[in-house]
Amino acid sequence: MLDTALTWNDLLFLGQGAAMTLAVTAVSVAAGTIMGIIFGVIRFQAGPIWSMPLMFFLDIFRSVPLLIQLVLGNALQSIAKLGWPPFTTSCVVLSLYTAAYCTEIVRGGIASVPVTTRRAGRSLGMTWGQDMRYIVAPLATRVSLPAWIGLTLGVMKDSALVLWLGLIELLRASQILVTRLQEPLFILLICGAIYFIISFPIARLGGYLERRWSPHD
C-alpha cells in the first residue's frame, strides 16, 4: 500500500476538491443561516397556526432526500432556462436545505429566552427591534450556537452529494483518482481523513460549547 502511484499533483487535486467542498458549504451555510434567521423570527412571531404554510414549505426540504432535491433543482433551473452552472444550483438547493433546519434552531433559540426577561426590556422602553437586538439575540445565540455548528457540519458532509450534478468536490475528486489509479482503499482513506480533519475539531468545539454554555449546569 505504501508504493502508491499517488503523486503530489493528485494530492493537490484532492485539495482543490476539498476547497470546492468548503466553498459550497460556506456559501450555502451563510445564505441558509440568513434565511433561517428570517424564517425563524417569522415562525416565532406568527405563531404555529399562521406560520403553517411556511413550515410546510420548509418541512419538504427535511423530508425529501437531498439528492432528489438537487436533481429537481437542476431540472427546474433548466426548465426555467436560468442557465445556472452546477455550483449555483447546488448552493441554492443546499441553502434552502440549510434554511429549513436553521429555522427550527432559531425558533428554539428565541423560545428559550424567558418571556419575563423580554418583558423587562420592553417595560424599560425598548422597542421590539431593540428587544430583539439587545436581549433576544445574545441569549438565543448562546442556546442555538451548538446546534448551528452541528448543522454546519451536517451541511459540509451532505455537500458531498453535489457530485451528482457534476461538481468536482472532495469525494468526486477522490473518485476520479480511484478510477485512474485503481487504489480505492488508499485514496478513499485520504479523502475520509480530510473530511475527518475538517469536521472533528469543529464538532468537538460544538460539544464543548454545548457543555460550557448549557443553562442547566
Place this chain on the structure above:
Amino acid sequence: MFNYTFHWNQALRALPQMLDGALVTLQVAVLSMVIGLACAIALTGFRLSGSRILSGIAAVWVEVARNTPALFQIYMAHFGLGNFGIHLSPYAALLAGIAFNNAGYLAENFRGALKAIPETQTRAGRSLGMNSLQAFRFIVLPQMLRVAYLPATNQMVWAILMTSLGVTVGMNTDLAGVTQELNARSFRTFEFFAIAAVIYYFIAKAVTLAARALAWRMFRY
C-alpha cells in the same frame, strides 16, 4: 420562461414501478435500522465495559460515522472493501454504509440517554446479585431505549433519506434507483423525480406518525 411541456402521464404510468421501489427503500431503511440498533447497543456496552480496547473501538466507530459523509461510508463499503477482496453488491454496500452510519449516531444518542439514568440504578441492580451484563441488560437498557426513542425515530427518517444515496453506487431497485433508470430512458427528469420526492415525503411522514402512535401506545405509563 416556462417553454416546456410537462408529461405527467408518462411519469404516472411508471408509478407502480416506483412504488415497488419505495418498498425496497423501506426494506433497506428498516434493515439498516435494525442492524444499526444492534451495533449501537453493542457499542454502548463496549463503552461501559471499562476495557480500553473495546471503548477505543466504540470511540473510533462513532467519530468516523459522525464526522464523514454517509456517501463516503457507502463508497468505502462499495469500492474500499474491494481491496480486501470483498466485493459487495450495491444493495449490500448501501445497507452496510447506512447501518454503519446509523450505529454511530444511535450510539451517540444512547450516550446522551445514559446520562439520564442515575448510576444508582446500576448499583441497585448489582447489589441484588446481578452481574454487570445483567444489570445493563435488565436495568439500564430498557430505560435507555425509552429515553432514546424519539431521537431514534429521527434517525429512522434519516435512514430512509439516506437510502437514496444507493443510486450513486449503481443501486437500481430502490426508489431513487428506479427513478434514475426511468429518467435515463425518457429524460423526463423533473416529472419522475418530482413524483419520487412526493413518495419520499409521504414515507417520511408516515414513519414519523407511526413512530409517534407507537410511542403513545408504549409509553403510556
